[in-house]
Ligand SMILES: Cc1cc2nc3c(=O)[nH]c(=O)nc-3n(C[C@H](O)[C@H](O)[C@H](O)COP(=O)(O)OP(=O)(O)OC[C@H]3O[C@@H](n4cnc5c(N)ncnc54)[C@H](O)[C@@H]3O)c2cc1C
């Protein structure tokens with residue numbers, strides 16, 4: 501066999517991605533787009549493809565148990581669905597109420613005009629001003645798509661956020677959501693009754709989270725939210741397929757840099773990824789490694805061996821959230837004085853009140869059903885609650901007149917936000933990258949996809965010495981004049 505022909509058959513490089521959630525699978529997809537077909541990509545996953553995008557099957561029907569709603573302006577998720585041939589369903593838009601534990605402090609009406617009057621009566625023009633505040637943040641946030649479509653990358657989460665909206669934007673990580681909104685002139689009543697409940701639903705935390713995640717949380721209450729028909733996790737399995745990566749079912753234990761002599765005869769620095777699969781310990785060598793799972797002991801337990809300077813564990817604490825699915829008849833009197841047949845609300849949020857044992861409760865539809873959840877013949881719906889702890893039977897019987905089943909799914913869901921929130925580095929070592937640091941700014945599917953695109957671009961530019969494509973200042977101004 502001709503030697504040069506044999507060399508041409510070798511991959512340009514071998515890449516590893518650790519974690520097959522939306523971050524890891526989209527990273528594999530973008531790596532393939534940038535590096536082309538000759539690259540070998542291994543994707544390690546110790547659990548299910550999808551990670552925190554997962555469904556739960558109850559009486560033969562699947563429901564979203566993790567990440568469930570996607571914003572209409574989440575352009576990476578939108579593009580994936582279109583390019584991968586998936587379909588979307590609109591999130592059901594039933595009536596929402598807010599409970600303080602004793603009574604409903606706000607209740608939507610099915611009449612649009614009555615809602616407007618109610619909102620103005622209770623909060624003046626603050627809901628409108630809030631809408632404009634979120635739109636302003638989103639407008640700046642959307643700049644990332646333009647940067648990434650021109651292939652620009654950032655070496656830190658801070659640089660990425662700064663490029664979107666300068667010091668003010670980055671500064672949102674240093675202030676609490678409460679401070680940010682108080683400074684913007686919103687009243688305590690409006691924040692307590694409308695904004696804090698949304699944040700309890702979305703991030704299970706008070707208004708003490710950072711201002712940026714607060715804005716993302718409010719975007720998560722916008723209209724037009726959608727999901728993937730059949731389950732959001734389908735995006736991950738389709739991305740994996742499209743990336744033509746090799747899925748390795750195993751748990752990565754440690755990563756160490758070693759010198760290897762490649763078949764070309766040159767000694768090269770590579771990363772050895774050691775993993776456990778079944779009862780066996782195996783390893784592989786890689787030129788580039790992308791870590792797409794939160795790096796802390798509870799969530800991934802990956803050790804970096806013999807790096808100088810050492811790569812320490814990041815002590816980012818992830819908040820526990822319990823999602824419980826209950827099929828039953830709601831005890832509406834837990835929330836209002838009205839009986840069930842006159843109740844009409846399909847989602848109840850809660851104010852920040854230490855006596856409350858749930859953050860939210862809402863009717864859910866199966867992932868294959870479009871809108872309008874239907875009760876079973878006896879009038880029971882499937883409800884999903886989010887709570888910090890597992891619900892006791894006594895608590896369930898406070899919420900429900902009767903129930904057929906209650907099944908829980910426990911998550912280390914998202915970071916515990918406590919500004920100033922400093923994000924971990926993206927570049928852990930020469931060719932070793934970390935995606936999930938972006939969750940310190942805000943955790944959402946689209947954030948992981950943005951981090952994945954950025955890491956793939958960064959890895960590509962650093963591999964090829966394109967330093968002019970990394971951390972460019974004034975990108976917004978520069979790209980304004982480009983078509
Ligand atoms: C209950 C809940 C509701 C949510 N709702 C929404 C929502 O409505 N909208 C939204 O946008 N976001 C939502 N989110 C957030 C969103 O789900 C996450 O931000 C996103 O899915 C994170 O994706 P990821 O790929 O970065 O991480 P993950 O999905 O956590 O993926 C990491 C993967 O790495 C694997 N792994 C870990 N350690 C190892 C190892 N040592 N070796 C090999 N594999 C390993 C894990 O098994 C996992 O599959 C929600 C999250 C939760 C928990």
Ligand SMILES: CC(C)=CCC/C(C)=C/CC/C(C)=C/CSC[C@H](N)C(=O)O
Pocket residue numbers: 566567568569570571574641701702703716717719720721914943944946947
């Ligand atoms: C990243 C941007 C700009 C927007 C994302 C907005 C969004 C969809 C936020 C939701 C984030 C989140 C962690 C929600 C958790 S609960 C979700 C849902 N309401 C449910 O009931 O499961």
